[in-house]
Structures are given as C-alpha cells and as structure tokens.
Amino acid sequence: MSDLKQLFTQAAEAAAHYRDQVAEAPELPRLAYKALVERMSAPVPESGSAPDAVLRELLALTEGGLMPIVGPRFFGWVNGASHPAGVAADIMVAAWGQNAGFHTATPAASAMEAVAERWLLDLLDLPEESGIGFATGATVANATCLAAARTHVLGKVGWDADADGLFGAPPVHVLIGAEAHSSLFASLQLIGFGARRVIKVDVDGEGRIIPAALERAIAGLEGPKVIIAQAGHINSGAFDPFTDIAAIARAHDAWLHVDGAFGLWARASANAAERALTNGIEHCDSWCTDGHKWLQVPYDCGFAIVRHKATLEKAMTQWASYLPQIGNGDRVPSAYVPELSRRARGVPVWAVIKALGRDGIAEMVARHCRLARRLGERLAAEPGIEVLNQVVINQVSVSFGSDEATRAVIARIQEDGVLYAGGSHWRGRWVMRLSVTSGPTADADIEITADAIIAAARAVKALV
Ligand SMILES: Cc1ncc(COP(=O)(O)O)c(C=O)c1O
Structure with a gap:
C-alpha cells in the first residue's frame, strides 16, 4: 500500500471505529476542557513528524474528550449527527482541496453546489428564483440575508449601503420578536444594525410574535424597515404566524x-401538521436555515436563502481583475456569501440529500417530531415533571419543580451518561431542553431516555 493510501485508510478506520462505538454505547467526555488543554499543551514542534504519527497522536490526545453528538441519544442543543454520506463526501472535499469560491477554477465543486441549491429550494418549497449562499452556519447565514435586506431597503430610498456604509444613511427600523434566538443579535451587530437598536415585538406564551403587537409597533414608522420572524423557537419549537406577518410586511x-435555523425543515416533513406550521413562509424575502442541524450535513453548513438573487449578489460580491465576473448567467459561489476562498460546502450537502432522498428527509423530520411528542408525553405523565411548551416539532422544555431541582436533574443525567441534555432559561424558569434532531434516534432511544430522566427526577426528589 502506498504511504498515502495507508494514511487515509488509517483515518477512515479510526472514523468508522468511532462511529460504531458511538452508535452502540455513546460515552460522554470523561475529561473536561482544561484537562484536555493541559494534555495537549506543548511547545511549537521544531521539526515535522510523519503524517501517520501525527494522526496517531491526534487520536490519542482527543480520546476521552469527544461529545457523542453523532449518537442516538444526544439531545443537547439542536445538533445534527453528520450523516455518513456527508462525512465521506467531506473526506473527498478535503482530499480534492478545491477552493469553491471560483466556479471557473473549480467547476465540479461549484456545479455540485449549484445543483444542491436547486434541490434545497425544491425540498423546502421556496421560490425557485431565489439564490442560496452556502455559509458556515445560521449565524452567518442570518447576517448574509440581513446584509441583502440592508442593500434592498436602503437602495429603495436612494442610499447605496454597500458603497457608502451606514454612516449618514437613513435609519433602518428593525423589528424582531422578543424571543428571537441570541445569534440573531450577533448577526445584527455584525452588519451594523446593532444588537440593541431594534424594536422588540411582544410574543405569546410559546414565544410567537403577536401580529397585533407587530402592527402596533410598525404603525407610524417612516423609512426603511426590516422584520425578523422565526420558524422554530429554540425552547418551544414554535413558529411565528407567517401569513399575518407577511401581510403586515407587505402593507x-x-x-x-x-x-x-432548524424549524424551516418542518416544511419538508412527511406529516401535514408540521408542514402547516410554515404556511405563509413562502411570502418572505429571505430565509436562513442550517445544513448541520436537521439535515445532518457535517459542520460547518448554513444556508442564506434570498428571493432577490441580484440583491444578494450586490451585497456579497467582491471585484478583482482575476475573479470571474457575475452577470453572464453563471452561478459564482462566492457572490452569495461573505467569504471568497472556502471549502466545497455544496458537496456534502449534495451527498446527504442524495443519501436520504426527499422521502428520507420527510421520514426523519416526522419521526423526530413524533419522538419528541412521545418523550413529552412520557415525562408529563410523571408527577413533579412539567413540560412547559406545546411540543409542535422537535423541542421539549421540561421543569422539575424549582430551578434547583431542574439543575440537579440535569447534573445527574449528565453524570449518568445514558443521554445528553442541557439547560436553558425560559419564561423565568430553568428548564431541561431536549432537542430531538439526531439522525439515528429511534423509538427505543426515547424510551431509554424517558426512563433515565424519570429515574433521575425521582432520585433528586428523594434527596430533597
Ligand atoms: C433558532 C436558531 N437560530 C440561529 C441559530 C444559530 O445557528 P448556528 O449555530 O448554526 O450559527 C440557532 C442555533 O442553535 C438556532 O437554534
């Protein structure tokens, strides 16, 4: 075997071994961050090492510190499980080393991204004239969409934000639900709209924008306006009422x-009730979702989807004599995202969609929603456990009485290691938040999970 083949084979074998182990018996990290930094700390190597020795050392140094995010009982945060087809595709992406910013230089990688763009619009049933930027994740994808919004709304009042920036520009009113995800404020901060300089619109008990409150907030505002709605509240999974909000935006x-970021995939569910949650969403100007959450594409992968493709291109394109020019009908990958050089993000997206198919995606989303409902029902049936949200998709927020009790149950669960769940603060209370988004999660995992949480809750109750 050539050295190269041996090296790549060793990496593939280690990867397969890890995935088999996580599928059978997921283990939480035994070592914390500080211990791992200590283990890894070393001076800059003065001379190089053989690649296979580097790989062996990398595996030894990370051992005991990996979170089983790709396992079937990982419910902490909304994380996908890196579908094997996406992992294999990413190996090729790394091996090929294509710089996917230039379609003229990397035609195959760019063509695959162009096809993946069409597939995403079809799967999500969004306007086919839209363009999609393949970004690192939802935070950057949201910022990318909002940059297009900035270009558009300021352009309409005669201000070129891309050329002249925001200094001296007419003010843009930004209206956002009071319980929008924290990352949106980072996106607003990044594009110069400011995290604090927004109008927060009242929401209902599930965190959904109240249309009458939006109407009140927007009435009388003069000049450019941007409204930010949400599909999939991080704690409740709730969806804003898009049909009403779109009518207000239009007016x-x-x-x-x-x-x-994750909720848009409800639109691809096999279950009509979940699809219906997104009714009216097709009337928006831009949408952000992640590949690395519900779609199971390996990290990093988010999509900035903008109906007005030319506006997105104006907001993102950079010009240099040696770069391909846009406008001749070709899709230039870098014209849709802030970066120029980047990996061929469209390739693992293509591979995961190809592996799952429309049916597989629909089944997975519907299964996760059904399993989340089952988990919610099992937990709610136990005295002392309260499910705080209406489980409409994959998110379940649970209280075990006082904040102290909830924290204690979470700590116990993390110690037991049967599953992973974390905490969150919602409606003035500390909750255990469970996100059912891992591709391999099956019915049996939910029963094991419910048993483990109920046992932990009983044990904590017995101590108080
Ligand atoms: C609703 C929502 N929006 C945005 C984000 C940010 O996504 P990312 O971590 O991919 O940047 C998340 C992450 O969990 C999210 O749940």
Whole structure:
C-alpha cells in the first residue's frame, strides 16, 4: 500500500471505529476542557513528524474528550449527527482541496453546489428564483440575508449601503420578536444594525410574535424597515404566524426575513401538521436555515436563502481583475456569501440529500417530531415533571419543580451518561431542553431516555 493510501485508510478506520462505538454505547467526555488543554499543551514542534504519527497522536490526545453528538441519544442543543454520506463526501472535499469560491477554477465543486441549491429550494418549497449562499452556519447565514435586506431597503430610498456604509444613511427600523434566538443579535451587530437598536415585538406564551403587537409597533414608522420572524423557537419549537406577518410586511413595505435555523425543515416533513406550521413562509424575502442541524450535513453548513438573487449578489460580491465576473448567467459561489476562498460546502450537502432522498428527509423530520411528542408525553405523565411548551416539532422544555431541582436533574443525567441534555432559561424558569434532531434516534432511544430522566427526577426528589 502506498504511504498515502495507508494514511487515509488509517483515518477512515479510526472514523468508522468511532462511529460504531458511538452508535452502540455513546460515552460522554470523561475529561473536561482544561484537562484536555493541559494534555495537549506543548511547545511549537521544531521539526515535522510523519503524517501517520501525527494522526496517531491526534487520536490519542482527543480520546476521552469527544461529545457523542453523532449518537442516538444526544439531545443537547439542536445538533445534527453528520450523516455518513456527508462525512465521506467531506473526506473527498478535503482530499480534492478545491477552493469553491471560483466556479471557473473549480467547476465540479461549484456545479455540485449549484445543483444542491436547486434541490434545497425544491425540498423546502421556496421560490425557485431565489439564490442560496452556502455559509458556515445560521449565524452567518442570518447576517448574509440581513446584509441583502440592508442593500434592498436602503437602495429603495436612494442610499447605496454597500458603497457608502451606514454612516449618514437613513435609519433602518428593525423589528424582531422578543424571543428571537441570541445569534440573531450577533448577526445584527455584525452588519451594523446593532444588537440593541431594534424594536422588540411582544410574543405569546410559546414565544410567537403577536401580529397585533407587530402592527402596533410598525404603525407610524417612516423609512426603511426590516422584520425578523422565526420558524422554530429554540425552547418551544414554535413558529411565528407567517401569513399575518407577511401581510403586515407587505402593507408597510418592509423586508421580511425568517430565521429557520432548524424549524424551516418542518416544511419538508412527511406529516401535514408540521408542514402547516410554515404556511405563509413562502411570502418572505429571505430565509436562513442550517445544513448541520436537521439535515445532518457535517459542520460547518448554513444556508442564506434570498428571493432577490441580484440583491444578494450586490451585497456579497467582491471585484478583482482575476475573479470571474457575475452577470453572464453563471452561478459564482462566492457572490452569495461573505467569504471568497472556502471549502466545497455544496458537496456534502449534495451527498446527504442524495443519501436520504426527499422521502428520507420527510421520514426523519416526522419521526423526530413524533419522538419528541412521545418523550413529552412520557415525562408529563410523571408527577413533579412539567413540560412547559406545546411540543409542535422537535423541542421539549421540561421543569422539575424549582430551578434547583431542574439543575440537579440535569447534573445527574449528565453524570449518568445514558443521554445528553442541557439547560436553558425560559419564561423565568430553568428548564431541561431536549432537542430531538439526531439522525439515528429511534423509538427505543426515547424510551431509554424517558426512563433515565424519570429515574433521575425521582432520585433528586428523594434527596430533597
Ligand atoms: C433558532 C436558531 N437560530 C440561529 C441559530 C444559530 O445557528 P448556528 O449555530 O448554526 O450559527 C440557532 C442555533 O442553535 C438556532 O437554534
């Protein structure tokens, strides 16, 4: 075997071994961050090492510190499980080393991204004239969409934000649900709209924008306006009422963006009730979703979807004599995202969609929603456990009485290691938040999970 083949084979074998182990008996990290930094700390190597020795050392140094995010009982945060087809595709992406910013230089990688773009619009049933930027994740994808919004709404009042920036520009009113995801504020901060300089719109008990409150907030505002709605609240999974919000946006000539980092995939569910949650979402101007959450594409992968493709291109394109020019009908990958050089993100997206198919995606989303409902029902049936949200998709937020009791149950669960769940603060209470988004999660995992949580809750109750 050539050295190269041996090296790549060793990496593939180690990867397969890890995945088999996580599938059978997921183990939480035994070592914490500080211990791992200590283990890894070393001076800059003065001379190089053989690649296979580097790989062996890398595996030894990370051992005991990996979170089983790709396992079937990982419910902490909304994380996908890196579908094997996406992992294999990513190995090729790394091996090929294509710089996917230039379609003229890397035609195959760029063509695959162009096809993946069409597939995503079809799967999500969004306007086919839209363009999609393949970004690192939802935070950057939201910022990318909002940059297009900035270009559009300021352009309409005669201000070129891309050329002249925001200094001296007419103010842009940004209206956002009071319980929008924290990352949106980072996106707003990044594009110069400011995290604090927003109008927060009242929401209901599930965190959904109240249309009458939006109407009140927007009435009387003069000048450019952007409304930010949400598909999939991080704690409740709730969806804003898009049909009503879109009518308000239209009446007030506002750009309507939706953060659907995970929730947008409800639109691809096999279950009509979940699809219906997204009704009216097709009327938005831009949408963000992640590949690395519900779609199971390996990290990093988010999508900035903008109906007005030319506006997105104006907001993102950079010009140099040696770069391909846009406008001749070709899709230039770097014209849709902030970066120029980047890995061929469209390739693992293509591979995961190909592996799952429309049916597989629909089944997975519907299964996760059904399993989340089952988990919610089992937990709610136990005295002392309260499910705080209406489980409409994959998110379950649970209280075990006092904040102290909830924290104690979470700590116990993390110690037991049967599953992973974390905490969150919602409606003035500390909750255990469970996100059912891991591709391999099956019915049996939910029963094991419910048993383990109920046992932990009983044990904590017995101590108080
Ligand atoms: C609703 C929502 N929006 C945005 C984000 C940010 O996504 P990312 O971590 O991919 O940047 C998340 C992450 O969990 C999310 O749940």
